[in-house]
Amino acid sequence: MKNGKDICRIIPINPNNGEYDFKMAFHNNEFDIVIYKLLEKKPLYCKIYDSINWEITYHRKTEKNQTKIHLKHKPVENPEQFFDSEHEEYITLPLERLLEPTVNTLFPIPLMKIEITDCETAKDMKYKKGKHIIDLQDSNILEIFLFHQSYDYEKFMHEWPGISLNVLTMPFEFFGTNNLDSDHNKGLNIFSKNGEPRCAQFIVSINHDMKLIINLFRDSRINERLAKTRITFIENELSASIMSMLQIAYPEPRNGEYDHLYFAAAQKKDLTITSLPFVKPVRSFNVFQDDLSKRNCSIDERDKLLRYADQLKKQLKTAITEQEKTKK
Incomplete structure (x- = not known):
């Protein structure tokens, strides 16, 4: 909800019914969709000319199918007559390499970003008992x-x-592209000039085994950048x-203190296998190493986490190498 208007609804469905785990309905709010394929800097743009008639559905992995995200047309009268070669009932978005949360997932899994423009056609919010309402207030990015x-x-x-x-x-796109240039303004939108954060977080349960964490913040120039809501x-x-594996580098300290840090996306040269015993990193290292160096844990747990970090390095290094081959 924003300014008393119904912007978007997340509607959970029992996954055992074979349809979907949850859907997102943008009541009378037009939207476009942007997709970043894995490690690709340039996005795919999906123009939806009658988007107010479409909803987004999330389908988790099954024995027969991979995780999918669909655009599903809202119910219509006489569907057997309406849906034909020109009017599809649903469209599978070109998203293939998707994860879903399990009990063993160590870090949150990024799903989507919603940038909400001002919408004159948005409907007034109708309050229903038992529904969890998130008031966006002045935020316009989720x-x-x-x-x-x-x-x-x-x-x-x-x-x-x-x-x-x-x-x-x-930047949200960074978690799929390994490219920090996708959103230069997010840091400015998140932190005020005095360094105080201007962001809220909410946790919402979807069903018996899935939750969402939602980051909210504001971009004051969103209506200059976008003509309609973007997903x-x-x-x-x-x-x-x-x-x-995000790389952190410390500059030379001033009076024993660091006034800023440098961040860089990991490259192949940064993805070397960890040598044991673990030594606290100095000057330049990845954020996993930095966090682990501050952890109070047993040697066995530390070694287990380092082996997991090596798996992450191998996965990313392999993917970067494969992408380089396709670009030649």
């Missing part, structure tokens, strides 16, 4: 992440402060690798 119902987000923030800060502050999806298969 970033949505998936995680399992058993996931302890406060514990995640405590154990992985650097990576949890990534989830909040890094951005990324292929998130390597999101854990990308967010944890």
Whole structure:
């Protein structure tokens, strides 16, 4: 809800019915869709000319099918006459390399970003008992992440402060593209001039085993950039690798203190296998190493986490190598 208007509804469905896990309905609000394929800097633009008649549905992985995201047309009278070669009932978005949360998922999984423009056709909000309402107030950007119902987000923030800060502050597209240039203004939108954060987070349960974390913040120039609401999806298969291998570099300290840090997306040269015993990183390292160096954990747990980090490195390095081959 924004300014008393119904902007978007997230409607959970029992996944056992074979339809979908949840759908998103943008009541009378037009939207376009942007898709970033894995490690691709340039997006695909999906223009939807009658978007007020479409909803987005999320279908988790089954024995026969991979995770899918559909555009589904709203119900119509006489569907057997309406849906034909020119009027499809649903469209599968070109998203293939998608993750979904499990009990073993260590980090939140980025799903989508919604940039909300001012909409004169938005309907007034009708309050219904038992529904969870998020008042956007002056926020106009939502970033949505998936995680399992058993996931302890406060514990995640405590154990992985650097990576949890990534989830909040890094450009959303970065988690699929490994490219920090996709949104130069997010940091300015998140933090005020005095460094105070201007962002809210909400956690919403979807069903018996899935929750969403929603980041909210404001872009004061959104109506200058966009003609209508924009929904951005990324292929998130390597999101854990990308967010944890983000490179951090400290400049020369002034009077023993650092006044700023440098961040860079991981390159192949940064994805070397960890040598044991673990040594606290100095000067330049990845955010996973930085967080782990501050953890109070046993040697066995540390070694287990380092082996997991090596898996993340291998996955990202392999994907970068494969992409380089396709570009030649």
